[in-house]
Amino acid sequence: MNSIEQMISNFEEQSKYPAKAVAKVMKETGKKAVGCFPYYTPEEIVYAAGMLPIGLWGGQTEIKSADKYLQSFCCSIMRANVEMGMKGTYDLLSAVIIPTYCDTLKCICENWKTAVPNIYLIPMVYPQNIRIEAGVTYMMAEFKRVQAELEKVSGRAITEKDLLDSIEVYETYRKTMQEFVSIVNQYPNTLNARTRHFIIKAAYFSDKKSYTAKVAELIAELKKLPAEKFDGLKVVITGILAEPAALLDSFVENNIAFAADDLAQESRQFRTCIGSGKTAVEKLARRMSDQSCSLLYDDKKTRGQLLIDLVKENNADGVVVSMMKFCDPEEFDYPIFKKELEAAKIPMLYLEIEQQMDAAEQIRTRIQSFAEMMDKH
Amino acid sequence: MFLGIDIGSSSSKAVILDENLNLLGKAVINTGTGTLGPEKAIEIALSKAGLSREAIKYSIVTGYGRITYAKADKQITEISCHAKGVAFMEPNARTVIDIGGQDVKVIRLDDGGRVENFVMNDKCAAGTGRFLEVMARILDCDIEMLASLDAESTKEIIISNTCTVFAESEVISQLSSGAKRENVAKGAHHAVAKRVAGLAHRIGIRPEVVMTGGVALNKGVVSALSQEIGQPISVVKNPQIVGALGAALFAAEMFKK
Ligand code: SF4
Numbered sequence: 332m333n334s335i336e337q338m339i340s341n342f343e344e345q346s347k348y349p350a351k352a353v354a355k356v357m358k359e360t361g362k363k364a365v366g367c368f369p370y371y372t373p374e375e376i377v378y379a380a381g382m383l384p385i386g387l388w389g390g391q392t393e394i395k396s397a398d399k400y401l402q403s404f405c406c407s408i409m410r411a412n413v414e415m416g417m418k419g420t421y422d423l424l425s426a427v428i429i430p431t432y433c434d435t436l437k438c439i440c441e442n443w444k445t446a447v448p449n450i451y452l453i454p455m456v457y458p459q460n461i462r463i464e465a466g467v468t469y470m471m472a473e474f475k476r477v478q479a480e481l482e483k484v485s486g487r488a489i490t491e492k493d494l495l496d497s498i499e500v501y502e503t504y505r506k507t508m509q510e511f512v513s514i515v516n517q518y519p520n521t522l523n524a525r526t527r528h529f530i531i532k533a534a535y536f537s538d539k540k541s542y543t544a545k546v547a548e549l550i551a552e553l554k555k556l557p558a559e560k561f562d563g564l565k566v567v568i569t570g571i572l573a574e575p576a577a578l579l580d581s582f583v584e585n586n587i588a589f590a591a592d593d594l595a596q597e598s599r600q601f602r603t604c605i606g607s608g609k610t611a612v613e614k615l616a617r618r619m620s621d622q623s624c625s626l627l628y629d630d631k632k633t634r635g636q637l638l639i640d641l642v643k644e645n646n647a648d649g650v651v652v653s654m655m656k657f658c659d660p661e662e663f664d665y666p667i668f669k670k671e672l673e674a675a676k677i678p679m680l681y682l683e684i685e686q687q688m689d690a691a692e693q694i695r696t697r698i699q700s701f702a703e704m705m706d707k708h
Numbered sequence: 709m710f711l712g713i714d715i716g717s718s719s720s721k722a723v724i725l726d727e728n729l730n731l732l733g734k735a736v737i738n739t740g741t742g743t744l745g746p747e748k749a750i751e752i753a754l755s756k757a758g759l760s761r762e763a764i765k766y767s768i769v770t771g772y773g774r775i776t777y778a779k780a781d782k783q784i785t786e787i788s789c790h791a792k793g794v795a796f797m798e799p800n801a802r803t804v805i806d807i808g809g810q811d812v813k814v815i816r817l818d819d820g821g822r823v824e825n826f827v828m829n830d831k832c833a834a835g836t837g838r839f840l841e842v843m844a845r846i847l848d849c850d851i852e853m854l855a856s857l858d859a860e861s862t863k864e865i866i867i868s869n870t871c872t873v874f875a876e877s878e879v880i881s882q883l884s885s886g887a888k889r890e891n892v893a894k895g896a897h898h899a900v901a902k903r904v905a906g907l908a909h910r911i912g913i914r915p916e917v918v919m920t921g922g923v924a925l926n927k928g929v930v931s932a933l934s935q936e937i938g939q940p941i942s943v944v945k946n947p948q949i950v951g952a953l954g955a956a957l958f959a960a961e962m963f964k965k
Contacts, residue, residue, distance in 0.1 A: 704787070
């Protein structure tokens with residue numbers, strides 16, 4: 332294995348076995364870990380408290396106990412999170428932060444207290460109107476409340492300097508990731524749908540500072556190589572996430588690369604830089620109000636244009652919609668951007684996914700059909 | 709000679725074409741992937757064509773069982789093959805509705821007969837041949853009889869459950885409270901039609917609309933579907949072999965390349 336392959340395989344290992352990865356980094360750093368439910372949980376505050384923010388994005392688990400709290404028509408990612416909470420997978424965490432973006436998350440916030448009483452819950456409510464000044468003020472108050480909660484968990488006060496230092500770590504992380512996703516286009520064979528995903532996902536189970544250094548190293552190594560030849564299709568993928576791995580493998584098999592993404596688990600996390608403000612908390616709040624995605628109130632409905640721009644900038648051949656089954660916020664967006672993409676004559680593939688999907692046969696047929704369809708055009 | 713094989717979940721189809729794309733042999737066997745069905749279908753098609761296996765220059769497999777079938781030269785999805793087969797038989801077709809044993813697909817073709825967009829149903833059996841099989845069993849008749857029962861109906865019994873399992877108990881209770889079998893058959897056809905129409909509307913329907921797949925042989929479904937989408941629907945000759953035909957057409961094309 333050359334060093335690039337080795338680096339990629341390390342990232343993949345971390346992403347595939349999060350519990351192991353988290354236990355290892357806790358031991359190495361001597362830090363406590365705090366679970367961060369999706370989406371846009373203020374990881375910077377956790378990091379400033381000297382703890383490790385760990386992303387909780389569901390996983391491949393059989394849903395048994397979670398049925399007690401979540402009906403079968405709730406999204407698979409949250410059913411998995413509750414299941415793993417109840418099963419003890421998250422027992423190494425000192426607390427979890429659950430933001431309440433959608434109805435499912437709101438329910439989980441309540442359920443958590445009885446379902447997983449041993450893991451301290453820090454609920455978090457974002458304002459509906461993130462763009463107006465009142466929304467920013469509210470967000471700042473909410474961040475301060477979460478900060479106080481995290482101080483209790485860590486047992487130490489978080490200073491303004493701690494916060495600013497942490498913001499710097501995260502800003503470097505975001506810039507590095509923006510560079511990473513932008514070079515994917517030059518190395519679509521090495522950074523295929525599968526490896527690209529695992530590299531990005533590993534961030535959730537690492538110490539952000541050392542993770543960022545590793546990604547920077549990977550980028551530097553890649554840049555030494557000439558751009559790769561690629562004769563397959565390039566697509567922009569949009570949705571909450573694109574999992575399980577079998578789904579990504581189908582893209583690789585059919586020679587389809589992800590030229591860019593608009594996934595909540597991937598680019599949406601790092602595409603918006605820190606905002607301006609007098610205090611650390613204000614900077615965090617202003618960054619939130621600059622965000623735009625299906626989970627946040629967007630009166631301008633910008634997603635369609637965002638996708639069209641991503642297609643153009645990256646010379647992509649089409650858009651793949653990775654629709655998380657039973658996700659209201661994503662489903663509400665779909666008819667709007669579908670129309671816009673059709674008007675722009677951008678081919679689109681719609682896939683409805685569940686994280687625990689084991690029979691990927693149907694999905695495979697759709698992906699292959701899409702590749703065949705595009706081939707003939 | 710070129711061979712196309714379509715291995716579905718509940719049936720296997722084979723088609724043999726000559727260099728001039730004349731149909732030499734075809735076969736439909738009512739067992740699908742994981743059985744001897746595919747081999748049997750090929751044997752019958754070959755013997756109808758009066759050929760041996762060695763005469764086949766290129767073969768393509770399609771359908772649900774295409775990945776596991778190792779003996780063909782190449783595999784192509786049923787979406788592409790159905791489109792190919794229909795475009796060959798009905799050049800004016802712009803929308804293809806295929807209802808098979810376990811899945812439903814709606815394919816929109818561009819003016820050159822190429823796939824422009826497509827949708828498939830999810831894992832659920834609602835709207836598929838499987839649903840009709842279950843209904844035939846409750847009505848105590850062969851699946852082929854459903855259409856003639858429907859033809860005798862006086863009104864439609866609405867089946868409100870889309871889920872096959874729930875629809876089954878719904879129909880049983882309808883029958884026990886005196887509903888006529890004929891009317892239930894009509895209701896079953898409309899239930900399938902509504903479900904499929906919903907799917908078709910997702911990508912938009914452009915005339916002409918052509919139906920393929922085993923269920924296209926059922927006149928009750930075709931007329932219910934035509935009512936639901938508000939457009940006439942034509943059924944191709946031998947609707948069951950369209951996928952295999954498309955595969956054979958691809959085989960001929962690829963051999964020439
Ligand atoms: S936003 Fe969608 S995927 Fe995420 S928790 Fe809510 S319903 Fe589930």
